[in-house]
Amino acid sequence: MSDALTIALVAHDQKKDDMVAFARRHTELLSRCRLVATGTTGGRIAEALPTLDLTRLRSGPLGGDQQIGAMIAEGGIDALVFFVDPLTPMPHDVDVKALMRLAIVYDIPMALNGATAEILLNALLAQHTEKAHA
């Protein structure tokens, strides 16, 4: 799995069920990737899909978003799926913004809602399959 893609998965509390459902729908592709996730999101995904290769970082409000941002800056993340809750104020809003900002700075494919995440994952799958057959 040395050339496996590394995908970061993050979801705010109101979006965690959606993230688990998303991961379930895409278990086939995700099982061929390395996954990193913020703490609680990662816990929920690992509980539902224990066979995935998933590294849990700190919880978002305790630095998990920043850890993923640092990984992006170091070239360690190929795509970010971040299910954002736009209706709830967050104490770590600055961290959320900083993570999105770094994904933009480093031009990392970033999906912030379910519809875009579906398109992103399908595109990654097509790209990766193409590469594997090149």
Ligand SMILES: O=C(CO)COP(=O)(O)O
């Ligand atoms: O708060 C988050 C992203 O900003 C997500 O963190 P958790 O996955 O630990 O809930």
